[in-house]
Every structure is written in C-alpha cells, then in structure tokens.
Amino acid sequence: MDPVTNITLLFVDDEPLILRSLKRALKHEPYTVYTAQSGEEGLALLEQHPIDVVVSDKMMPNMSGIEFLAQVAERFPDTIRMMLTAFTEVEDLIDAINQGKVWGYMQKPFEMSNIKLTLEQAVQTKMLVAERNMLRASLQRYRSSIKSQFYRFVGDSIAMQMVYKAIEKAGPSQANVFITGPSGTGKELAADAIHRASTRKDKPLVCINCAAIPSELMESEIFGHIKGAFSGAVTNRDGAATQADGGTLFLDEIGEMDMNLQAKILRFVQSGTFQKVGSGKEEKVDVRFICATNREPHQAIADQRLREDLFYRLNVIAIDLPALHERDHDALQIAQHFLSKFSEVENKVFVGFSPAAEQLILRYDWPGNVRQLENLIHSCVVMSDGPLITEDTLQMQLKLKPSDAQALLNGQSGGTAPMRSSPPQPSLSVQQSGYAAPQQAAEIPSESQICSLAEVERIAIEKAIAACDDNVVKAASLLQVSPSTLYRKMQQWGDKNTGA
Ligand SMILES: Nc1ncnc2c1ncn2[C@@H]1O[C@H](COP(=O)(O)OP(=O)(O)OP(=O)(O)O)[C@@H](O)[C@H]1O
Numbered sequence: 001m002d003p004v005t006n007i008t009l010l011f012v013d014d015e016p017l018i019l020r021s022l023k024r025a026l027k028h029e030p031y032t033v034y035t036a037q038s039g040e041e042g043l044a045l046l047e048q049h050p051i052d053v054v055v056s057d058k059m060m061p062n063m064s065g066i067e068f069l070a071q072v073a074e075r076f077p078d079t080i081r082m083m084l085t086a087f088t089e090v091e092d093l094i095d096a097i098n099q100g101k102v103w104g105y106m107q108k109p110f111e112m113s114n115i116k117l118t119l120e121q122a123v124q125t126k127m128l129v130a131e132r133n134m135l136r137a138s139l140q141r142y143r144s145s146i147k148s149q150f151y152r153f154v155g156d157s158i159a160m161q162m163v164y165k166a167i168e169k170a171g172p173s174q175a176n177v178f179i180t181g182p183s184g185t186g187k188e189l190a191a192d193a194i195h196r197a198s199t200r201k202d203k204p205l206v207c208i209n210c211a212a213i214p215s216e217l218m219e220s221e222i223f224g225h226i227k228g229a230f231s232g233a234v235t236n237r238d239g240a241a242t243q244a245d246g247g248t249l250f251l252d253e254i255g256e257m258d259m260n261l262q263a264k265i266l267r268f269v270q271s272g273t274f275q276k277v278g279s280g281k282e283e284k285v286d287v288r289f290i291c292a293t294n295r296e297p298h299q300a301i302a303d304q305r306l307r308e309d310l311f312y313r314l315n316v317i318a319i320d321l322p323a324l325h326e327r328d329h330d331a332l333q334i335a336q337h338f339l340s341k342f343s344e345v346e347n348k349v350f351v352g353f354s355p356a357a358e359q360l361i362l363r364y365d366w367p368g369n370v371r372q373l374e375n376l377i378h379s380c381v382v383m384s385d386g387p388l389i390t391e392d393t394l395q396m397q398l399k400l401k402p403s404d405a406q407a408l409l410n411g412q413s414g415g416t417a418p419m420r421s422s423p424p425q426p427s428l429s430v431q432q433s434g435y436a437a438p439q440q441a442a443e444i445p446s447e448s449q450i451c452s453l454a455e456v457e458r459i460a461i462e463k464a465i466a467a468c469d470d471n472v473v474k475a476a477s478l479l480q481v482s483p484s485t486l487y488r489k490m491q492q493w494g495d496k497n498t499g500a
Contacts, residue, residue, distance in 0.1 A: 212253075223241050266307060
C-alpha cells in the first residue's frame with residue numbers, strides 16, 4: 001500500500017471560503033482533507049482522527065493560530081504543524097518556529113501550486129519521522145528481547161540468541177532434540193536448559209556419556225541388568241532408562257555408541273520399551289531423549305558411526321551450538337563470569353582484566369571453546385595475585401609466545417597470527433588443582449598381611465563402588481579416574497574369574 005494515500009490533512013481557518021477553495025484544489029491529490037473553522041474545532045478533530053499535517057490560519061477570533069499550534073505541538077507532537085500567514089505578521093511566527101511549535105508556513109494570499117509543493121515537503125518530513133519512530137521502536141523491541149544470561153549460559157551474541165530461542169521453543173515440547181557443536185561449546189548445558197524449560201523439570205535428567213563407558217558395559221549402564229547377567233553383576237541394577245522415567249535421558253557423544261546398541265536404542269526411542277541385560281522381561285518408561293555429538297552427524301552416518309534411522313528419530317529438533325569465536329563479544333562476558341566465580345571459589349579478590357588482556361580474550365581463537373576459557377580463567381585466578389588479570393598472565397597460562405600474543409593484540413588474529421594448532425592447555429589444570437590431600441600413612445602391616453598392588457587396587461575400587469550403591473560413574477569420579485578405566489578393570493577381573 002502506498003503510504004501517501006493514507007496521509008490526512010487538517011486546515012483550520014475562520015473563513016469558510018478559504019477552507020472550501022483549499023479542499024477543492026486538493027480534490028485530486030492523494031490526501032484525506034479535514035477542515036475546521038476554529039482552533040477549538042480543530043483540536044476536537046485531532047482527538048477523533050490521526051492527522052499527519054495541520055495547517056492553521058494565524059489570525060482567528062478566540063484561539064489564535066499560534067496558540068492553537070502550540071497546543072497541537074504539546075498534545076500531538078508527531079503531527080507536522082504549519083501556519084498560513086501574511087508576510088507582514090512574521091515576528092511571533094519566527095519565535096514559534098524557533099521553539100519547534102511550527103514546522104513551516106505558507107504565504108497569504110496563496111498560490112495553489114506553492115501550497116501543493118509545501119504540503120508535499122511536509123508530507124515527506126512526516127513520513128521520515130514516522131519511519132524513524134518505527135525503526136526506533138523495533139530497535140527498542142530488539143534490545144529488550146536480547147538476553148545476556150539464559151539458564152546457565154552467559155553471552156548476548158546474536159548467534160546465542162538463536163540458540164536461546166530454540167531452547168525456549170523446544171523445552172516445553174515433547175520432541176526429541178539433537179544437539180551438535182564443537183567440543184566445549186555447552187552442549188551439556190543446552191541439554192540441562194531444555195530439561196529445565198520442560199514440563200519434566202521436576203523429574204530427573206540423567207546424562208550418559210557414551211564416549212566414557214566401554215561399549216560392552218554401555219547396555220547395562222542404559223538399561224540396567226539383573227543379578228548374574230554377566231561377571232560383576234552381583235545385584236539387580238536399574239539403568240539410566242529407569243532412573244530417567246518421567247524425565248529426560250541425555251545421551252552425550254551418541255556417535256561413539258556401538259552400532260548394535262544403537263539398534264536397541266532405536267527400538268527404545270520408538271516404543272519406550274526395553275529389557276534389562278540378562279532379563280527377558282519388557283519394561284516401559286516415559287522418557288524424552290536429548291542427544292549430542294561434536295561430530296558432523298551426516299558424516300558420522302557416512303562413516304557408519306551413527307545409524308541413519310536413529311538420527312532421524314532423534315533429530316526432531318536440531319540445535320547447533322556455535323564455536324566461541326563466532327559469538328561476538330561473548331568470550332569477554334563469559335571470562336568475567338568465570339573470574340567472579342573462581343575468585344569466590346579460591347577466596348581471592350579480582351576486579352577484572354587489563355584492557356590488553358580483554359583484547360587478547362576477544363581476539364584469541366579459543367579452539368577448546370568455553371571449556372578452555374573456563375579452565376584458563378581458573379588457572380589465572382590460582383596463579384595470579386590480582387587484583388587485575390593482565391595480558392602477561394593470560395599469555396603465560398595460554399602458553400602463547402610473546403610474538404604471537406603481540407600479533408593478536410595488533411589485530412592479526414584469525415589465522416595470520418601464528419597460533420598453536422591444538423587447543424592450548426592452561427599450565428595448571430583444574431583437575432590438578434582439585435587433587436585430594438594424600439591419605440595418612442596406615443599402620444605398618446606384617447609380611448603375611450601384604451597383598452599385591454593389583455589386589456589393593458581391586459579392593460579400593462570394589463569398596464568405592466559399594467559405597468556409591470553400584471554407581472560406577474560416581475565411584476570413578478571419587479577415585480579420580482575415568483569410568484572407562486573402572487569398567488576395563490572390572491572386565492579384566494571378570495575374564496580372570498571365568499578363565500577367559
Ligand atoms: N555460554 C556459556 N556460559 C557459561 N558457561 C558455559 C557456557 N557454555 C559452556 N559453559 C561451561 O563450559 C563447560 C563446557 O560445557 P559443556 O560440557 O556443556 O560443553 P560440551 O559441548 O557438552 O562439551 P563436550 O563436547 O566436550 O562434551 C561447562 O563447565 C559449562 O558449564
């Protein structure tokens with residue numbers, strides 16, 4: 001629709017003849033024309049209709065043109081205001097123009113061609129003002145919809161706004177979600193946010209890392225087992241599927257799962273039913289699935305690491321997390337968030353980053369993404385005395401050569417600055433800083449009490465697993481080894497016991 005056709009004009013003059021001739025002259029123009037014989041009548045019309053341009057005579061009985069337009073300026077500031085006046089009456093008109101109450105004037109006696117030209121200019125101004133107001137309003141709407149924190153995510157980049165929106169939409173639905181993105185970008189955080197945004201939030205979110213558990217034990221980890229199902233299965237045990245009943249099951253690194261087990265997972269996703277390892281009994285649960293991988297899913301399908309039918313069952317909603325270097329200024333916001341967090345954890349005082357350190361954070365490539373940034377800030381807090389984290393501390397903890405750091409600071413990032421090809425590791429890892437204090441030396445045993453180191457290890461592991469109610473992942477975390485190490489050892493003991 002042509003906006004000019006919607007333009008409304010109001011002429012105010014105490015002489016009906018002038019109003020009639022103006023109306024007649026503009027009959028074929030694309031304007032809707034209103035007329036009024038006094039300021040009071042004009043204001044009443046302005047109350048009833050949205051008027052774009054008002055043209056008023058100056059000399060009128062009761063309310064003068066100047067008074068009338070001053071009231072219009074106050075009550076209808078978006079209306080363009082013009083005066084119709086003789087050349088001899090300019091003094092107070094100039095004041096009114098200077099005060100912004102009147103936009104322009106038309107000369108009396110008037111030439112109709114001049115009136116049309118001036119009106120056209122006034123209409124154009126009106127349209128520009130309307131366009132500016134519309135842009136301002138939509139900018140305001142956009143600004144107020146921007147989130148800099150979302151569940152446990154920090155960052156207000158446009159790329160992350162799209163992720164937040166997708167999570168908001170996906171969360172309350174029952175649809176399965178497939179999350180992709182490079183390592184350390186927050187895929188687990190996204191799964192957590194989806195669960196919290198869902199109607200299942202009061203039920204468990206059970207996370208299984210398919211890369212951390214050997215394939216032969218994964219089935220039992222997910223579906224559980226019955227006593228005697230395999231060597232080491234000393235009791236009946238529920239798996240993640242049962243624990244997640246009513247809630248969400250998050251299968252991280254799904255591309256690492258054995259293909260045969262993927263077939264069983266497909267059946268589980270389709271029917272909600274499964275059998276515990278060693279049991280013929282069918283069990284049914286109500287579980288929503290979220291999966292993640294840092295592989296490109298179609299490549300994983302081509303490489304026969306991911307079943308295509310399973311992928312399409314799970315990929316109802318796809319969420320892709322961008323690499324940290326694709327997120328505008330998020331790296332700095334996240335670094336500040338971690339600086340506050342680790343200052344508190346380490347009971348130290350930090351006020352922020354030096355300007356050059358901020359530049360380094362913004363220009364570095366972050367191949368290990370948010371996890372690398374998190375570990376780096378923790379190590380900086382541990383290794384620095386504060387109160388500022390400087391570029392030197394960052395450079396040292398990132399193990400950057402001074403020339404590389406300088407190149408980044410000079411703006412030669414994005415591949416021109418020589419960078420390490422593998423993710424730089426902080427010199428003091430978080431795992432190292434989290435080591436428990438060594439145990440007190442035990443009483444010295446007699447020679448006959450001494451058993452092999454392997455036996456000592458086995459006893460320690462079995463004790464830990466029993467203390468954790470058969471939860472191998474928790475026991476592994478307390479023993480500070482990966483779950484796969486424990487599973488491998490349990491497998492070896494089983495093989496020895498059965499003579500395999
Ligand atoms: N936007 C963010 N704001 C704050 N913390 C974040 C953000 N993204 C990730 N993190 C933190 O970074 C760490 C890594 O995140 P997460 O484990 O979710 O990544 P991931 O993509 O699942 O990694 P992987 O592919 O290795 O499994 C976590 O400690 C997480 O809390």
